[in-house]
Amino acid sequence: MATITSSETENAGRRPKSFRLPLAVISYLQSVPLALILGFFLLLPILMIAVVSFWDYDFAQMYPDFLTMNYAETLGSWVTWKTYLNTLKYALMVWAITLVIGFWVAYFLAFHIRTTSMQMVLFLICTVPFLTSNIIRMISWIPVLGRNGLINSALVGSGVVSEPVEWLLYSDFAVVLAMVHLYTLFMVTPIFNTLMRIDKSLVEAARDAGATSWQILANVIIPLAKPGMAIGTIFVVTLVMADFSTVQVMSGGQSASVALMMKNQMSLLQYPAAAANAVVLLVLVLLMVAGILRIVDIRKEL
Amino acid sequence: MYREKRSREFYILAIFFAVFVLFLYGPLSAILILSFQGPNGGLTFPLNGVSLRWFANLFETQAVGDFGGSFRRSAMLGIMVMAVTVVVSLLAGLAFRRKFIGATALFYLAVASLVVPSIIVSLGIGVLFNQLGLQPAWYSSAFGAHLTWTLPFGVLIMFAVFNRFSPAYEEAARDLGASSWQTFSNVVLPMIAPSLIGVGLFGFTLSYDEFARTLMTSGSFNTLPLEIYGMTTNVTTPVLYALGTVTTVFSFLVIAGTLGLIIHLNRRRLKS
Numbered sequence: 001m002a003t004i005t006s007s008e009t010e011n012a013g014r015r016p017k018s019f020r021l022p023l024a025v026i027s028y029l030q031s032v033p034l035a036l037i038l039g040f041f042l043l044l045p046i047l048m049i050a051v052v053s054f055w056d057y058d059f060a061q062m063y064p065d066f067l068t069m070n071y072a073e074t075l076g077s078w079v080t081w082k083t084y085l086n087t088l089k090y091a092l093m094v095w096a097i098t099l100v101i102g103f104w105v106a107y108f109l110a111f112h113i114r115t116t117s118m119q120m121v122l123f124l125i126c127t128v129p130f131l132t133s134n135i136i137r138m139i140s141w142i143p144v145l146g147r148n149g150l151i152n153s154a155l156v157g158s159g160v161v162s163e164p165v166e167w168l169l170y171s172d173f174a175v176v177l178a179m180v181h182l183y184t185l186f187m188v189t190p191i192f193n194t195l196m197r198i199d200k201s202l203v204e205a206a207r208d209a210g211a212t213s214w215q216i217l218a219n220v221i222i223p224l225a226k227p228g229m230a231i232g233t234i235f236v237v238t239l240v241m242a243d244f245s246t247v248q249v250m251s252g253g254q255s256a257s258v259a260l261m262m263k264n265q266m267s268l269l270q271y272p273a274a275a276a277n278a279v280v281l282l283v284l285v286l287l288m289v290a291g292i293l294r295i296v297d298i299r300k301e302l
Numbered sequence: 303m304y305r306e307k308r309s310r311e312f313y314i315l316a317i318f319f320a321v322f323v324l325f326l327y328g329p330l331s332a333i334l335i336l337s338f339q340g341p342n343g344g345l346t347f348p349l350n351g352v353s354l355r356w357f358a359n360l361f362e363t364q365a366v367g368d369f370g371g372s373f374r375r376s377a378m379l380g381i382m383v384m385a386v387t388v389v390v391s392l393l394a395g396l397a398f399r400r401k402f403i404g405a406t407a408l409f410y411l412a413v414a415s416l417v418v419p420s421i422i423v424s425l426g427i428g429v430l431f432n433q434l435g436l437q438p439a440w441y442s443s444a445f446g447a448h449l450t451w452t453l454p455f456g457v458l459i460m461f462a463v464f465n466r467f468s469p470a471y472e473e474a475a476r477d478l479g480a481s482s483w484q485t486f487s488n489v490v491l492p493m494i495a496p497s498l499i500g501v502g503l504f505g506f507t508l509s510y511d512e513f514a515r516t517l518m519t520s521g522s523f524n525t526l527p528l529e530i531y532g533m534t535t536n537v538t539t540p541v542l543y544a545l546g547t548v549t550t551v552f553s554f555l556v557i558a559g560t561l562g563l564i565i566h567l568n569r570r571r572l573k574s
Contacts, residue, residue, distance in 0.1 A: 023400055024400075024402055026397075026400075027397045027400050027402040027405075028397075028402060030393040030394065030396050030397035031393070031394050031397035031398075031402070031404075031405070031408055033389070033390045033393055033394070034390050034391075034393070034394040034408065034412065034453060034457065035408055035411075037386075037390065037446065037449050037450075037453060038408075038411050038412065038415055038450065038453065040446065041423070041427060041446035041447060041449060041450050042411070042414070042415050042418065042423065042426075042450045043411070044426075044430055045423060045425075045426025045427045045429070045430045046418070046422070046426050048426055048429050048430045048433065049422065049425060049426045049429065052429055101322060104315060104318055104319075105318075105319060105322055107315070108315040108316070108318065108319050109319075112311075112312050112315055112316070122319070124561070125323060126322075126323070126326065128554070128557055129326045129327065129330065131503070131504075131507040131511075131553060131557055132330075132507075132511065132549075132550050132553040132554070133510075133511040133527060133530065133546070133549055133550065133553065134511060134513070134527075135511075135513060135527055135530050135531055135534065136330075136333065136530065136546040136549065136550055137329070137330060139333070139534055139542070139546065140329035140330050140332055140333040140546070141329050142345065142346075143329075143332045143333070143336055143345060143346045143347060144328070144329050144332050146345075146346055148346045148347070149346055149347070150332065150347060153347065181325065181326070181329070184322075213309070213311060234417060235416075238416075238417040238418075238419065241419060242419030242420050242421060242422075242514070244421060244514070245513070245514065245531065249534055259419060259421045259514075262421055262422075262425065263421060263517070266425060266428075266517075266518065271425070271429055274425055275425065275429070278419075278421075278422045278425055278426075281419060281422065282418065282419065282422055285417060285418070285419060286414075286417070289417050298413065299409065299461075
């Protein structure tokens, strides 16, 4: 017993000198795995894309070169511009809809549900579908919206329309609906997070000063919720700008998005062309995100 | 406790919320029901009898795909991604508690990883492996591609957790003579364990369902989401829905199990 105690104190006394590394070194050691993984699987691939976008290619292979042809072809074609505009149109529509839905859902959870446990239960109910497969959730709209789908049978059965409505599926409507379905949580969560951190006494003070609930909403809650809305916007806009599967499946091949155009080029092995597209898309997305980050400091919001 | 009367605003928003939940779960339940479609039934309602035929179909060997194999690969990949995400995010979270040169750059690199379009990551890693003469495979290139999606989530969650973590506990432990390892394993780790499990759940489910990043990086063997995506274009029987039901139920089980574990840990901590 005595020996153990003495060796323990000895150890404790010696440890700071022999074992403890300088704090800065520890920080670096702890951050190295993250830096290595992101360096190899994110930075390097993006650099590679930037390089390859200047290469030449034929039907089978790529040839190292320095051509601006891929960019000229991408930016010089009317189809590309139309595709970019179409993608931006989806982004704008989905953003506006998810912002409205996301805010009201988060507001309801944060200000109208009184117990924390109930808040968590309802929040989890919203979260669970987002942890399941996107593709399954996407195709689950097909039996609902299709020509013989649930909505059309209900409409025809109740006599509202005589012919099934055709534009429900394989249309821009279907694409936007499915995207809203897939991405709304990315708006709900950050807004919910900021709303939960609003000091409730602010709301009470406003009410005591005679503000109506609409005035409280417009002058107190919404201004304070802006950082959450900004983060949600980053998520939704980047997800929509990157989307190809929803556009492909839900539009039935009738609409295009930038990522879908890239995917088609990739399946034709036109990697340099896809790379040029990728660079343009990446610059566009990063500019949008940088613009939003000027409004909000993410590190403060976490 | 004083309870004010529910306002009209509450009821309107409650209905709005209920419609939102219906919007989230409604279509999913359509798939669930249609997967029990009778042997002669099609991809839409009405149900043409009820059978387990399409589930049985999943387990038969067939021309369309290899569900067993792709499921095993996806589950294995999910577990690998989960383990690495938890460990690396925890380490990075600890690192970010102190200021160090490059911390801001690394943080923004993680944020960038979140906003770079998934198909660009997929293309980049595909081309990189190709140029390095490496064979892409689900356990190498797709593994890395998934990490670029799960790690930022893990890092941001750990960042948020440590932002709220009071250093007083560690100071107390240190004052009582605990070494830094003892402080970490006996004080910090139990307190953040529920968050770590949450990060693990994110890591697993995001990887298990990821598909844009796998597109160019999976090599010669498909993961489950790729298999399903392939089926959307060429399968015209409810076997697609049966597969959807099976993977969704699997996801639900994983989520429920994890939440149960988190609740259990929280209860135990409150008791002690």
